[in-house]
Amino acid sequence: MNHDIILKADDLYFSYDDDKTHSLNGLSLEIKRGSKVAFMGANGSGKSTFFLCCNGIHKPAKGTLYYNGKPVSYDKKGLLELRSKVGIVFQDPDNQLFSASVYQEISFGILNLGVSEEQAKKEVEQVIDYLEITPFRHKPTHALSGGQKKQVSIADILVMHPEVIILDEPAAALDPKHTAMVNHIVDQMTEQGITVLMATHDVNYAYEWADEIMLFHEGKVLMHGTPKEVFSSHDVLKKTNLEPPAVLELFRRLTKKGILSSSLPLPKNLKTLEKYIEDIKL
Amino acid sequence: MITIDKLCYHSKLRYENAGEKFAFAIITLIICVMSRSIAVAGIVLLTTGILTVFKGGIPVSRYLHFLMLPLTFLILSTLAIVFNVKDAPLDLFAVSIGDWYLTASKEALFYALQLIATALSAVSCLYFLSFTTPMTDILEVLRKLHCPKLLIELMLLIYRFIFLLLTIASAISTSQDSRLGNKDYKTSLKSFAALGSVLMIRAVSRSNKLYDAMESRCYDGTLHVLSETQPPKKPVIIGIALFDILLLIFAVWRRFFS
Numbered sequence: 001m002n003h004d005i006i007l008k009a010d011d012l013y014f015s016y017d018d019d020k021t022h023s024l025n026g027l028s029l030e031i032k033r034g035s036k037v038a039f040m041g042a043n044g045s046g047k048s049t050f051f052l053c054c055n056g057i058h059k060p061a062k063g064t065l066y067y068n069g070k071p072v073s074y075d076k077k078g079l080l081e082l083r084s085k086v087g088i089v090f091q092d093p094d095n096q097l098f099s100a101s102v103y104q105e106i107s108f109g110i111l112n113l114g115v116s117e118e119q120a121k122k123e124v125e126q127v128i129d130y131l132e133i134t135p136f137r138h139k140p141t142h143a144l145s146g147g148q149k150k151q152v153s154i155a156d157i158l159v160m161h162p163e164v165i166i167l168d169e170p171a172a173a174l175d176p177k178h179t180a181m182v183n184h185i186v187d188q189m190t191e192q193g194i195t196v197l198m199a200t201h202d203v204n205y206a207y208e209w210a211d212e213i214m215l216f217h218e219g220k221v222l223m224h225g226t227p228k229e230v231f232s233s234h235d236v237l238k239k240t241n242l243e244p245p246a247v248l249e250l251f252r253r254l255t256k257k258g259i260l261s262s263s264l265p266l267p268k269n270l271k272t273l274e275k276y277i278e279d280i281k282l
Numbered sequence: 283m284i285t286i287d288k289l290c291y292h293s294k295l296r297y298e299n300a301g302e303k304f305a306f307a308i309i310t311l312i313i314c315v316m317s318r319s320i321a322v323a324g325i326v327l328l329t330t331g332i333l334t335v336f337k338g339g340i341p342v343s344r345y346l347h348f349l350m351l352p353l354t355f356l357i358l359s360t361l362a363i364v365f366n367v368k369d370a371p372l373d374l375f376a377v378s379i380g381d382w383y384l385t386a387s388k389e390a391l392f393y394a395l396q397l398i399a400t401a402l403s404a405v406s407c408l409y410f411l412s413f414t415t416p417m418t419d420i421l422e423v424l425r426k427l428h429c430p431k432l433l434i435e436l437m438l439l440i441y442r443f444i445f446l447l448l449t450i451a452s453a454i455s456t457s458q459d460s461r462l463g464n465k466d467y468k469t470s471l472k473s474f475a476a477l478g479s480v481l482m483i484r485a486v487s488r489s490n491k492l493y494d495a496m497e498s499r500c501y502d503g504t505l506h507v508l509s510e511t512q513p514p515k516k517p518v519i520i521g522i523a524l525f526d527i528l529l530l531i532f533a534v535w536r537r538f539f540s
Binding site for chain 2: 055057084087092097099100101105107121124140160
């Protein structure tokens with residue numbers, strides 16, 4: 001078994017109500033340890049359903065989920081094990097925060113892991129400090145802004161020290177300041193060696209950030225590969241109603257016009273493209 | 283209620299030990315109700331008022347406004363005790379209506395005043411608690427008093443959900459307004475009914491999602507949470523004990539010896 005694969009789904013089927021429409025329709029994929037994976041695809045293409053499977057909330061009707069090479073067991077102990085390793089930051093913090101007190105809220109997950117109160121206190125303080133929650137830690141959760149709620153909901157998960165963190169559209173309904181903050185936190189997670197799975201509709205961000213893109217379509221992975229591979233295949237993008245990232249599109253047009261040499265490697269971000277343009281000798 | 287919740291988070295007494303505040307409010311309340319004395323009620327009303335307004339920093343106008351609410355209710359409900367319709371006039375006053383009298387006795391008036399004073403000061407004790415102590419802190423005290431876990435967890439979730447549902451309800455009602463959903467009596471009735479049913483559905487789906495989110499954090503059927511408690515201060519405890527003992531002695535003296 002390959003130890004670099006932390007999470008593997010093999011032919012997963014799942015449906016919410018009847019057997020005719022499947023939210024997951026024979027989904028197979030592999031996630032490398034420590035990688036940054038962007039999950040893209042239309043609403044209802046099965047991203048969130050898959051996330052809930054990763055954490056044992058949904059049990060697939062067919063197919064197997066492997067964690068660290070071992071099939072996930074759905075007994076109490078197995079689920080606890082899985083859930084302590086895989087954390088989900090839900091899209092709407094209001095669906096995640098159950099307590100009116102920020103402190104209580106953050107302490108919930110880590111206490112469930114059976115950690116002593118002393119240890120839990122230390123960890124909660126650490127994460128409050130780390131995610132800059134201190135200025136509003138004494139406010140009730142219903143008085144927090146959307147961005148602050150997001151910070152708390154990330155702290156909820158981070159305090160449990162999972163190996164995999166799943167973020168379901170973390171930037172949805174956030175202002176630019178908090179989006180930047182969340183992106184910064186995500187980068188730090190990767191530095192700590194956490195595998196990050198993120199659902200997003202932001203092609204530009206996904207292109208720059210991700211190691212790998214999983215493109216979902218009707219409960220299956222339509223395509224997966226590096227951002228450059230995925231965003232260069234126009235047929236696939238068209239099928240999933242995605243626009244290519246602005247940088248790539250601009251680069252393509254510039255090479256077509258002969259302004260930039262087509263032998264240049266694809267630019268990873270806007271800065272690289274700017275440098276290409278600056279280097280043009282007229 | 284929402285105003286009280288907002289104000290209590292800004293109270294200067296918020297970070298005092300919740301157990302102290304809880305004990306003060308409840309013991310004083312019990313003495314007050316047991317004694318049924320206007321003098322005791324006056325002392326309690328004054329003390330809690332001073333504590334809430336001056337020590338806690340709640341605006342006087344707000345506090346008086348909140349005290350007026352139960353007062354109006356109390357006055358209206360004690361009217362029935364004071365006024366009687368009888369065939370013979372009583373000692374306070376009597377207005378004849380044909381063969382009958384609308385009349386009142388001094389004793390009944392005194393009794394009504396006593397009721398109003400006692401009830402109002404009891405309310406002021408609870409106001410002191412709710413104007414200075416957030417709900418989560420009160421729940422923590424109840425936990426220490428070995429209140430059933432299930433009840434406390436329910437209260438914790440209900441408290442959170444009150445605000446969630448209120449937000450949703452106000453958003454829906456705004457969107458109904460913006461589409462002329464309340465232009466006349468008939469449409470507003472319809473809109474209100476729709477609001478109610480949608481709110482019910484939302485509440486159910488929210489609770490399902492919340493449960494999923496809690497499950498994903500290894501929820502095992504009991505809410506394990508840490509609490510931040512401020513250490514109790516000796517002078518405060520002594521102060522509370524002294525106040526309540528003196529109040530009790532005073533109440534007993536009023537009842538049996540004066």
